[in-house]
Amino acid sequence: MELLSPREAAAFALSLLDLTNLRDDCDAAAIAALCARAQTPNGHSAAICIWPRFVAQARGILGSDHPVRIATVVNFPSGDLPVETVVAETRQAIADGADEIDLVIPYKAFLAGDEAAVTAMVTAVRAACPEACLKVILETGEIRDSGKIRRASELAIEAGADFIKTSTGKVSVNATLEAADIMLQAIRDSRRKVGFKPAGGISTVADADLYLRLAETIMGANWLMPSTFRFGASSLLDDILNVIAGAPSSRVSSGY
Numbered sequence: 183m184e185l186l187s188p189r190e191a192a193a194f195a196l197s198l199l200d201l202t203n204l205r206d207d208c209d210a211a212a213i214a215a216l217c218a219r220a221q222t223p224n225g226h227s228a229a230i231c232i233w234p235r236f237v238a239q240a241r242g243i244l245g246s247d248h249p250v251r252i253a254t255v256v257n258f259p260s261g262d263l264p265v266e267t268v269v270a271e272t273r274q275a276i277a278d279g280a281d282e283i284d285l286v287i288p289y290k291a292f293l294a295g296d297e298a299a300v301t302a303m304v305t306a307v308r309a310a311c312p313e314a315c316l317k318v319i320l321e322t323g324e325i326r327d328s329g330k331i332r333r334a335s336e337l338a339i340e341a342g343a344d345f346i347k348t349s350t351g352k353v354s355v356n357a358t359l360e361a362a363d364i365m366l367q368a369i370r371d372s373r374r375k376v377g378f379k380p381a382g383g384i385s386t387v388a389d390a391d392l393y394l395r396l397a398e399t400i401m402g403a404n405w406l407m408p409s410t411f412r413f414g415a416s417s418l419l420d421d422i423l424n425v426i427a428g429a430p431s432s433r434v435s436s437g438y
């Protein structure tokens with residue numbers, strides 16, 4: 183990346199942000215607030231990421247063809263639902279106005295040796311939303327083993343993922359730079375255009391910058407754009423706005 187001022191770096195992170203509310207207590211008022219917060223005087227987030235039951239409401243607020251895209255989650259967060267159920271969730275989300283589907287792979291089955299379960303799930307959801315951006319969540323903090331993170335990345339990419347995403351934000355270990363490194367190398371080595379979304383626990387501009395630097399090293403600066411790089415984060419926007427407002431650059435949060 184060219185040398186950016188802290189404000190420029192924060193505005194850049196905003197453009198790559200999937201502003202997330204996947205809290206269990208999310209309600210209609212929180213969705214209205216999220217849609218408003220996604221649009222700032224200094225630009226807008228790439229997307230909002232919300233529970234499926236709020237997609238129709240968000241589409242009603244944003245209207246059609248809004249620059250803030252609507253992402254939702256399926257097979258989330260357990261990764262345990264039957265393929266038919268996840269396909270039905272996906273179809274309903276698209277009918278309600280979702281632009282992007284964040285799908286959790288059946289990572290427990292994968293860890294038990296069932297690679298075919300991953301391929302079957304991603305292939306079926308891909309077919310159910312051919313026009314949507316499909317982000318496939320590996321839950322790397324549960325997979326842990328680097329060889330298996332690499333293999334899960336390859337399976338997701340081969341089955342049609344537009345992005346591979348680290349985490350749900352619902353387990354004890356979420357995005358890590360180590361997992362990001364493995365996933366970005368899998369993307370680099372694949373023959374398809376695939377994006378990367380670190381998610382879970384990224385709450386400061388300094389945290390975000392670490393991922394951007396890593397991705398730049400592996401993929402090149404020109405690859406860093408909303409069509410190939412997103413942050414999944416519920417609290418990063420607060421720090422982005424602080425930095426844009428002129429506060430000192432935030433520190434890397436614990437865990438990095």
Ligand SMILES: O=C[C@H](O)COP(=O)(O)O
Nearest residue numbers: 350351382383414415416
């Ligand atoms: O997909 C995104 C994550 O659920 C957000 O996690 P976070 O609340 O730790 O930022």
